Amino acid sequence: MYIENKSICIVASTLPVGFIAAQMETLNVEKIYVLSEVHELSYQSFRTKNPQIEIVRVPSGLPLQSLYFLFVLLKARISGTHVIFFHECCLPIFDLLLQVIKPRGYYFPQVTMSGFQEIEPEVFPRTRLYRLLGVLGVVDRFRFYRSPAVGDNESEYVMSIRSYPGAITSMDVSFSRNVISRCSSxxxxxxxxxxxxxxxxxxxxxxxxxxxxxxxxxxxxxxxxxxxxxxxxxxxxxxxxxxxxxxxxxxxxxxxxxxxxxxxxxxxxxxxxxxxxxxxxxxxxxxxxxxxxxxxxxxxxxxxxxxxxxxxxxxxxxxxxxx
CATH class of the missing domain: 3.40.50 (Rossmann fold)
Structure with a gap:
């Protein structure tokens, strides 16, 4: 696999870091968008060997972050830039925008949701995000999960979109793991x-x-x-x-x-x-x-x-x- 056009990566954690490092040239990455200062520090490690890569931290807060992703995806659709992403959950507004804007891209999941318990929407906490999905009438586009308690932390509740548009090529977890195993011996x-x-x-x-x-x-x-x-x-x-x-x-x-x-x-x-x-x-x-x-x-x-x-x-x- 080789992407001729430039691509951007959207990351919600440090899980994809090994995959991106192994596929930097193949994916033709020019920017990596991160969600927090913590992730920004972690992904700055790429710049040691790839100084041309730009690390961009997206704004925090649901309204501003949603508008920012809208701009990024529209720009990618117009310019023909591929959108590469990896998250199994945690970015529902981004996922909805993908369904509407339909840029070309790839989804490379790093793990499955097998460690989480799937729950009915009625059990999911009525967060501001959940209420927004209800107003938009798109609750049925998502699966809802609860994680076991991790250490002294409480259980987490997350949502995962059921499918992506045809413009997005969805790969299997095994593809990502095979790439990493070949390149990080x-x-x-x-x-x-x-x-x-x-x-x-x-x-x-x-x-x-x-x-x-x-x-x-x-x-x-x-x-x-x-x-x-x-x-x-x-x-x-x-x-x-x-x-x-x-x-x-x-x-x-x-x-x-x-x-x-x-x-x-x-x-x-x-x-x-x-x-x-x-x-x-x-x-x-x-x-x-x-x-x-x-x-x-x-x-x-x-x-x-x-x-x-x-x-x-x-x-x-x-x-x-x-x-």
């Missing part, structure tokens, strides 16, 4: 470093903190340099400070970091998928994580990258054998 080089990928998951923050501390102590005592990489989004961070570990800049996505780690250790982060057999998931080490949530994590990895080689350990002894 760990290679054969290993160092004496262990990366601990932190972030809220389907277990208490305190449980994660305790387990990460014991694993870091074990690795550090064996001479490994331990790095902690927290989630780019502050609301999902654990803010770990553990003796014997270096805390990396959380705004830099793992997907853009060197992959020369001996191991990459985390719970449910999609970033583990970039480390193949060097990845270690801790989902089976938490007594306070429900069997259903453990299955959700494992299925999330398998759906995103079927046949992945993540190591699911169940004890500190198993972790020490991998060191």
């Amino acid at each position: 760990c290679g054969s080089q290993k160092t004496n470093k262990v990366l601990f990928i932190a972030g809220k998951s389907f277990v208490s923050d305190a449980s994660q903190s305790t387990l990460f501390r014991s694993l870091i102590e074990a690795a550090h005592s064996r001479g490994y340099v331990c790095h902690i990489k927290d989630h780019p989004n502050p609301i999902y961070r654990l803010d770990l400070q553990i003796d014997g570990a270096v805390v990396l800049d959380p705004s830099v996505p793992v997907e853009l970091m060197d992959k020369d780690y001996h191991l990459a250790v985390g719970v449910s982060s999609s970033a583990l998928l970039g480390f193949n057999e060097r990845a270690v998931s801790l989902v089976h080490m938490f007594g306070d994580m429900s069997p259903m949530d453990k299955s959700l994590c494992v299925n999330h990895f398998e759906e995103a990258f079927p046949g992945n080689k993540i190591n699911y350990i169940r004890s500190l002894v198993e972790f020490e054998k991998l060191l």
Whole structure:
């Protein structure tokens, strides 16, 4: 796949960062539109190798952001610029504008909604956005979901559009994952470093903190340099400070970091998928994580990258054998 015309990327999170990095030339990207200052900091990493890429933060607030997307999509339609996007949920007004304006473009989902519970519209909170969709008479164009509680955070409610217009080519999650797996190989080089990928998951923050501390102590005592990489989004961070570990800049996505780690250790982060057999998931080490949530994590990895080689350990002894 090669896009001859210029394209713009609309991103709602840091999930697509590895895919965009791998497909920068193929997609012919000239601008990346981000939704927040946090995302702007994360995507600025692209400019190190691609200084020609412009990172643009869209205005906040529903009315202003909607008008801004209207302008961006109309301009893309008139100029023939392709619109590339990745979100499975969270941008309903943008999705509605796509149906009306119909610019040419591609949808590259990075994950599925399998970790969320689909709910009836009647159960969805009556937010200002939901009421607006009701006034517009377009509620039936969306599916509605509720996420399990993540760490000490409350459940989230999100909506996902049912379909895109014919001008948008919708790809499967497997396409994105295959691209990333081909272009972000760990290679054969290993160092004496262990990366601990932190972030809220389907277990208490305190449980994660305790387990990460014991694993870091074990690795550090064996001479490994331990790095902690927290989630780019502050609301999902654990803010770990553990003796014997270096805390990396959380705004830099793992997907853009060197992959020369001996191991990459985390719970449910999609970033583990970039480390193949060097990845270690801790989902089976938490007594306070429900069997259903453990299955959700494992299925999330398998759906995103079927046949992945993540190591699911169940004890500190198993972790020490991998060191």
